[in-house]
Amino acid sequence: MALLDRVQGKVKDDSGRLSDETDYLPAIVAALEQYSEDRPLSVPVDLAGNGTADIELPEDWESEFSRVKAIEYPVGMVPAALLDPEEWKLYLAPEGERLRLLLSVPPADAVPVRVTYTLPREEATILRGDAEAVANLAAAICSETLASLFAQTSDPTISADVVNYRTKSTEFASRAKRFRQLYLDHFGVAGESGPVAALVTAPPPASHRGRLTH
Numbered sequence: 001m002a003l004l005d006r007v008q009g010k011v012k013d014d015s016g017r018l019s020d021e022t023d024y025l026p027a028i029v030a031a032l033e034q035y036s037e038d039r040p041l042s043v044p045v046d047l048a049g050n051g052t053a054d055i056e057l058p059e060d061w062e063s064e065f066s067r068v069k070a071i072e073y074p075v076g077m078v079p080a081a082l083l084d085p086e087e088w089k090l091y092l093a094p095e096g097e098r099l100r101l102l103l104s105v106p107p108a109d110a111v112p113v114r115v116t117y118t119l120p121r122e123e124a125t126i127l128r129g130d131a132e133a134v135a136n137l138a139a140a141i142c143s144e145t146l147a148s149l150f151a152q153t154s155d156p157t158i159s160a161d162v163v164n165y166r167t168k169s170t171e172f173a174s175r176a177k178r179f180r181q182l183y184l185d186h187f188g189v190a191g192e193s194g195p196v197a198a199l200v201t202a203p204p205p206a207s208h209r210g211r212l213t214h
Contacts, residue, residue: 002123003028003123003126003131003134003135003138004021004024004028006131006132006135006139007024007027007028007135007138007139007142008024010135010136010139010179011024011139011142011143011146013142013146015146015150015168017146017149018142018145018146024138024142026141027138027139027141027142027145028123028138030138030141031134031135031137031138031141032120032121032122032123032126032134033120034137035121035126035130035133035134035137036065036119036120036121038187039121039127039130039187040065040067040118040119040120040121041118041119041120041121041125042069042116042117042118043058043060043116043117043118043119044114044115044116045058045114045115045116045117046075046112046113046114046115047099047112047113047114047115048106048108048109048112048113049105049106049107049108049109049110049111049112049113050106050108051105051106051107051108052105053100053101053102053104053105054091054093054098054099054100055098055099055100055101055106055113056098056099057096057097057098057099057115057117058115058117060119061097061117062119062120063096063097065118065119065120066117066118066119067117067118068088068090068099068115068116068117069116069117069118070082070115070116071083071087071088071099071113071114071115071116072113072114072115072116073101073104073106073111073113073114074111075111075112075113075114076111083101083104086102087101087102087103087104088100088101088102089102099113099115101113130186132186133182133183133186133187134183136179136180136182136183136186137179137180137183139175139176139179140175140176140177140178140179140180140183141176143172143173143175143176143179144172144173144176146168146169146172147168147169147170147171147172147173147176148169150166150168150169150172151166151169
């Protein structure tokens with residue numbers, strides 16, 4: 001089941017406020033960002049030496065996110081020859097970040113340096129056992145958005161609508177809390193001390209789309 005379908009099935013918005021697929025995308029993106037922080041994707045790559053201590057990082061390296069998890073050099077030894085953290089560092093040059101080896105200088109066209117690093121996860125790289133948790137987090141963010149919208153949107157001249165909006169706001173707020181706790185429970189952390197998921201609100205609908213007012 002696609003992540004969007006999972007989230008829509010959990011939110012069950014019958015108000016029409018989140019009617020387009022794009023209304024759910026900010027919450028899904030935020031959920032994936034938080035999931036990436038909690039369980040980043042680990043990727044190994046072999047980088048060629050160039051005769052200097054500095055080695056170009058992979059093209060998909062994200063300087064605001066990626067972290068080096070392990071460096072193996074030389075490659076192919078048993079057990080693996082993993083470098084200690086004191087033997088390398090990330091060096092920021094004007095051209096961007098570089099991997100700098102402090103005790104080794106890999107010659108050009110020789111045994112590569114194998115680097116395992118992290119990347120953000122996309123829907124296609126969600127672990128099978130985590131899909132439901134990510135959907136819960138996205139549903140929590142959507143529910144928080146709806147709770148806020150119902151709390152702020154009312155017609156003060158129609159008391160029944162005011163009560164209805166407040167009831168719906170409370171309902172969605174409660175559901176958001178439950179969905180968020182399910183995400184935290186999946187990772188075995190308490191709500192008070194666990195990772196704080198990103199908070200986003202759905203963008204306002206286009207001018208031709210209806211709102212929650214009469």
